[in-house]
Amino acid sequence: MSAFEKLVKHSKKVANFEHLYAISSWDQSSIMPSGGAEARGAAMAELSVHIHQMRTQPQLEEWFESAAQENLDQTQSAILREMKQQWQQATVLPDEFVEAKSLAGSKCEHAWREQRTQNDWQGFIANWQEVVTLSQQEAQIRAEVAGTTPYDAMLNLYEPGTTSESLDKVFTDVKSWLPDMIDQAIEKQASEPVIEPKGHYPAQAQKALGKEVMKLLQFDFSHGRLDESVHPFCGGVPTDVRITTRYDESEFVQSIMGIVHETGHARYEQGLPRALAGTRAGEARSMGVHESQSLFFEMQLGRNPHFIAHLAKLIKGRFDDSTEGLFDVANLQKVYTRVKKDFIRIDADELTYPAHVILRYEIERDLMNGKITCADVPELWDEKMQGYLGLSTKGNYRQGCMQDIHWTDGSFGYFPSYTLGAMYAAQFMAAMRKTIDVESVLDSGDLSPIFTWLNDHVWSKGSLYTTNEILTQATGEVLNPAFFKQHLKSRYL
């Protein structure tokens, strides 16, 4: 057996344990009774340690050295490249360091859940300082190996190949037109009244509606499920993708579009190359590309009036609400594209969302690069929030820098993925339109051509190519924010 083959075999072995971790983790978040938490936590921690031990087994180093000398074809080389990067990321930090960061993160996150509701910045920073210090050290260690800036090394955990130099350029461009566009959209919408849902929409009916929408989006129910959880997510494994949503019976808007979003993630997973299953190359490219698929579904398809026309048809007669005009396509379209300057990122609309992300990016970049300290964050937050959205968060930590979970456990570098995903999605859509009449396809009710395009250009490629290669092969160029700008302009102005 060649060293390359040994590495693949080992990778598939690890993947089997990761499969069980994924299913147990889904179970924990969606259906496990509360009393099962402690024992499950212990079992999953044990499995986690086992997976880490396998990922860092000493003989891997020798196998990687030998495999580099072996005669590999293009696909094999890509598989090796991805396995090696994964191995390096797993081995670069000493075990004790990983444990210390994990402990500090758990402690900070756990306390944050209460501190946030209390607006307790002093209490929070007491724990958070340690998380930030350890994350800075992690960034430093990773940066030395990768030859990048500290922040870029963290960024590469979520979007390999992206640099803050390129992000700065892209985000500077977005900042030059976004605030104006937001103001114009709000002004335009002020004269367009919208009817918001105000009735009672039973969860059971929302669920049935959600499943119909998933069918329209060709979710493969023989390889996946729809369930409920407090925080919607897409989990499981490619052969068995588990998406979740949350039902608020006072409206039906969020659960349905949440399902559209998660179905985008799910179809990417279901479309990953089966032949590469169990190797890193058979997995999704990056968080940014993953988000590009969920946002392609949610924003590019889901908010297209020709898609909303299907939604309106599927909703008809399902709810006991006779409000005149509520379920009309034009009104639903307005409900789903309302723009509002507000504090909370996860509740933000498509147009203001990038402002929330850019703000976080600028702060975490400087924090990881040691240019600012934890204590500087609230003031910077307030300043940027005023600049981008005209809102002050002075003294309002709860709705300011304490609102997200990401920083509490040290997941610095994650935020840009959201807006990168939105921009990739717009760029994919523009490219797709060169060969597909998207609105006619939507009108036909058989969305296959759209999915075939996504499958050919994104899903089936797994991680065989870099993000830039995928973008270039699919759209003819690397990330270009002009497509995103054009998309927003035509929808909101």
Place this chain on the structure above:
Amino acid sequence: MSAFEKLVKHSKKVANFEHLYAISSWDQSSIMPSGGAEARGAAMAELSVHIHQMRTQPQLEEWFESAAQENLDQTQSAILREMKQQWQQATVLPDEFVEAKSLAGSKCEHAWREQRTQNDWQGFIANWQEVVTLSQQEAQIRAEVAGTTPYDAMLNLYEPGTTSESLDKVFTDVKSWLPDMIDQAIEKQASEPVIEPKGHYPAQAQKALGKEVMKLLQFDFSHGRLDESVHPFCGGVPTDVRITTRYDESEFVQSIMGIVHETGHARYEQGLPRALAGTRAGEARSMGVHESQSLFFEMQLGRNPHFIAHLAKLIKGRFDDSTEGLFDVANLQKVYTRVKKDFIRIDADELTYPAHVILRYEIERDLMNGKITCADVPELWDEKMQGYLGLSTKGNYRQGCMQDIHWTDGSFGYFPSYTLGAMYAAQFMAAMRKTIDVESVLDSGDLSPIFTWLNDHVWSKGSLYTTNEILTQATGEVLNPAFFKQHLKSRYL
């Protein structure tokens, strides 16, 4: 750390992986989409190998030797005894042998699913011969280590401490009165008309009813769930017990009593000693004792008219069926105690069930001890079926010796657990009645005194004591079939 402590630590580590196996296995049987089967199978097989490797780690031998010299208290000694027995059972067979038997079993079981419907005995025996041969070898190897007969060594996998010598005695006694009792009961019931359900009983309503019954039985929903599967079972882990049932919308009788049965298994699991969690001593005593709890719930409680009165109340108004008298306590009681000589064990009533088990016991005992061959089985089956239940299975393999899954993968020694459980349950009930007025407790609707008794005498003991010790401590004597006979007599004659 003492050797004993090392063993306990190791056992808890293995238990963490078994926890994940249990949850994945439950998921596989109850909610996994069909397309997930292959990858899940591979993942679970990988975990299985890992668990086996941990259970047979070379340093365990040294630890067991050292621990035997250590100064242990009574509880610790019991923990060590159980861990050692489990270790010996895991290590006694060579790995290649285990794999060969597992493969032969899978092959035979898989083909059997089709062969059974085709009544294809020739096809079946072609695979089954290998399973039997390997099982005989297994029995031989285990018998040499344990110093028992081959069959007894297999029996001890499911009901440690039981011998065929004692079983022969008990079953000979049962055979001396059971056939007559069956005839008398059938004759008596012939003059007592019963109204069988004939309407449509929606699964949703059966499920809601089932949950009410589980509440009455004080199932702890913070440590467990109710779900659906083709073959009802009780799975999961003690902190998170998952029971399943199956809904047939043409009747409601089976799903409800199935839930009562599985709730018995579940409460035993939920009542196991938490302090011993992760060691064999903290697990259920045996298959027989497990079945004694499910049958205590299903037969001793569930078919008691004072329990059925609760059922009748809970059913009232739940189904759209106005059949006069159907839901009356007296009629439900008859529905649940109807006796019929029939071919299929899993559909058998309480009274004929032991005949099905004794028949299987006698055949598998002689098969494992090499006194008969596979080819002898159909004729022996027919002969015993005629003797015990007056039914011929000549040429009818499908409803004869090919009806059960147990023998297809070589689980010889399992069958007696069912009837041992029924007998233990009757004996526990007789002992309970010495201090508890069971009918008054049932009438009160708060069944706590009954569960407290079971918890004190069975559940909380885990495997700290042998089955005989548990029986003696709880009832003053070892297994005595007279209690079972008395129970059946008072219910059916």
